[in-house]
Amino acid sequence: MVWTASGLAAEFRAGRASVAEVVGESLERLDRLALVIGAVAATDHARSMAEAEAADLRLRAGGGGALEGVPFTVKNWIDVAGWPVSGATAASPGSAGRVPAADATAVARLRAEGAIVIAISSAMAGSAGHGPTRNPHDPSRAPGGSSSGAAALVAAGASPFALGSDSGGSIRLPAAWCGVAGLKPTFGRVPLTGHFPRCGSLEDGRTVIGPLARGVDDLAAVLAVIAGPDGLDAGVVPVPLGDPGDVEVGALRVGVIAGADEPTARAVEALGRAGVTVVPDAVPDVRDEALELTRRHWGRVRLSGEENVRLLWDRDRFRRRLLIATAGIDVLLTPATSGPAPQWRESAETDYLWTLPWSLTGAPVVVVPVGTEDGLPVAVQVVAHPWRDHVALAVARHIERRFPVTAATVA
Structure with a gap:
């Protein structure tokens, strides 16, 4: 059976399922999947099973955290104490043999609530250290990068x-x-403490740690655990996290970006039934401009001081323009990609054309599937104003109710 995190936590707490049995089954599934889709950089069966047995004891004693016993995987760029986290990419095997002594803050917070690490997932479609990751809906297709193994393993159950x-x-x-x-x-x-390679708010200004899951409710549950200052990442702001359940979706103004596709139209139709006000072409298509800015960001080490100052100014102007453009709407709907997964390959920079603008603005974005095209998943992005993560989650949850997740073929 394929579980959601929230559903599994409830089963454990009610005594209807054993953590040790579920974690054992998950580890067996990981071993089988690794032969078909790769995606796994490391497992430690003994460690995961020991934590599962300890979770069962806590639950029987009436204790345990909000995610007690729920298994999860961690990308090979986020530290887990005692596990091999190399930071491997498509071009480099990373720091082979590296075993961090401390959890990343996000990992530590999840483990404090009882969640159990069952694997380190591979990064990139083709990892120089761990081989290829393949799309579980069709192993001949690309999984997307760089959280490739993370997405593939969730999709495969x-x-x-x-x-x-x-x-x-x-x-x-x-x-x-x-x-x-x-x-x-x-x-x-969310603190970036423990991301490997290291990154910070002044040096980077785009990177975030976040969850992938089979449902939007699980995204919200995980975010509630991992969000907030840790006293180590100076870029984290102590803004309270809202509750998606408090959002009246029907009262929202939903903008649609110029150039939106048919999958986006599906999401618009689903929201229209909820009574939202739809604003067509609310924001111009800014993909090319975002790609040009991002290319300069990627190559900033080669820029002169004056060119770097200009880059920062242009990024600020880009963010300001989008804040002004979206001032009259609550969320923006855009395609997530230009189509379903292509034949297997590493991701190209143009694959990110729809995602790059919101990395530059720092806005919260939820990707939610909206059915299939040629038998493969397609999805939309729900973009909210900065610090309004709960609004994006609420809208995405409403869309999700109309488009149940399609099971991966390898499952």
């Missing part, structure tokens, strides 16, 4: 949720192509 990271679309692209939900939180919402 190996874990209810995963932790990934996103700089220009690295949660959102694989979520869309693999047919799962993904959240890029507001920049500064």
